[in-house]
Amino acid sequence: MRHSRLDDANCVTGVERKFAEQEAEIVNPTKVKEWKRFATEIRLAAMRAFGALGFGHVGGTMSVVDLLAVLYGGVMSIDPKNPRWEDRDWLVMSKGHAGPALYAALALKGYFPAEELLTLNQAKTHFPSHCDRNLTPGVDMTTGSLGQGMSTAIGVALGNRLDGRQSYTYLILGDGECDEGQVWEGALFASHRNLSNLIAFVDYNKQQLDGYTKDICDLGNLAAKFAAFEWFVQDTDGGDVGQIYAAIQKSKSQRKRPSMIVLNTEKGKGCKFAEHQLYNHHMTFTKEQVDEAIAVLEAELKGGVGK
Numbered sequence: 027m028r029h030s031r032l033d034d035a036n037c038v039t040g041v042e043r044k045f046a047e048q049e050a051e052i053v054n055p056t057k058v059k060e061w062k063r064f065a066t067e068i069r070l071a072a073m074r075a076f077g078a079l080g081f082g083h084v085g086g087t088m089s090v091v092d093l094l095a096v097l098y099g100g101v102m103s104i105d106p107k108n109p110r111w112e113d114r115d116w117l118v119m120s121k122g123h124a125g126p127a128l129y130a131a132l133a134l135k136g137y138f139p140a141e142e143l144l145t146l147n148q149a150k151t152h153f154p155s156h157c158d159r160n161l162t163p164g165v166d167m168t169t170g171s172l173g174q175g176m177s178t179a180i181g182v183a184l185g186n187r188l189d190g191r192q193s194y195t196y197l198i199l200g201d202g203e204c205d206e207g208q209v210w211e212g213a214l215f216a217s218h219r220n221l222s223n224l225i226a227f228v229d230y231n232k233q234q235l236d237g238y239t240k241d242i243c244d245l246g247n248l249a250a251k252f253a254a255f256e257w258f259v260q261d262t263d264g265g266d267v268g269q270i271y272a273a274i275q276k277s278k279s280q281r282k283r284p285s286m287i288v289l290n291t292e293k294g295k296g297c298k299f300a301e302h303q304l305y306n307h308h309m310t311f312t313k314e315q316v317d318e319a320i321a322v323l324e325a326e327l328k329g330g331v332g333k
């Protein structure tokens with residue numbers, strides 16, 4: 027029987043998947059604890075910023091936090107004292123409405139004081155609702171028009187490679203964002219240029235602005251689709267910091283293709299009033315709701331999350 031190309035080397039399934047799981051098991055347990063704690067700290071800082079505003083993109087902010095905790099918790103080569111360091115790794119948060127998660131991670135890494143987050147999306151702030159590289163130290167790319175981050179990340183990865191840099195470009199897409207044709211034009215081009223220094227993620231939280239992704243434009247087997255575009259693809263639990271780390275390491279160990287890590291996530295994760303809600307994309311909430319969400323996160327930290 028002839029194998030379809032999707033079953034071949036591009037897509038991690040079966041035995042390879044098991045291997046990835048075994049790798050995840052041997053991830054340093056101390057690091058796992060640190061990432062879990064960092065994730066809770068990011069959620070708390072973002073929730074305080076939302077609380078000062080009274081509304082925001084809570085769902086899609088919370089679902090990328092575990093990934094950011096791993097990336098900024100030691101994977102990325104960065105210098106908070108020199109945000110524009112030329113040899114740094116880049117992050118393109120293509121789903122730019124998740125800016126509050128990125129701002130929180132950057133604040134905790136020391137790019138700017140955490141109190142400044144409380145000006146989120148207010149007049150003259152450095153923290154607009156969507157990412158803007160000209161306003162926020164550490165934000166590498168201006169985003170918000172979905173799909174465009176795919177192209178800009180490819181430009182950065184290609185440019186850095188042409189300049190002889192060893193850096194990686196990390197790209198975060200939303201699952202609804204994958205309805206954009208630009209994502210697939212980029213997928214074609216990135217593999218054409220063998221951009222192995224591009225490691226992309228889809229925050230596959232199964233929801234977009236106004237409903238479930240499968241009802242609006244079903245992505246079907248997303249991993250298989252990227253594999254058909256000749257990317258190196260993995261499909262993993264986007265709420266498990268150890269598995270996220272293992273997948274990134276596995277992506278780095280191959281040098282031929284761009285990488286796609288499909289992260290199965292939960293929209294609103296860690297925020298009680300946003301979890302398991304269909305309309306948690308952009309929300310208003312009461313002071314009581316946000317205070318309760320903050321109290322839960324504070325208690326997690328006090329209780330030694332990650333123990």
Ligand SMILES: Cc1ncc(C[n+]2csc(CCOP(=O)(O)OP(=O)(O)O)c2C)c(N)n1
Pocket residue numbers: 085086087121123124170171172173199200201202203204229231233234235236293307
């Ligand atoms: C080109 C473009 N079309 C529409 C929008 C409006 N919009 C903002 S977020 C969003 C939904 C995105 O869903 P998803 O990518 O799944 O991200 P999540 O909300 O789950 O974080 C839409 C349609 C936009 N920002 N850009």
Ligand SMILES: [Mg+2]
Pocket residue numbers: 200201202229230231232233234
């Ligand atoms: Mg989504």
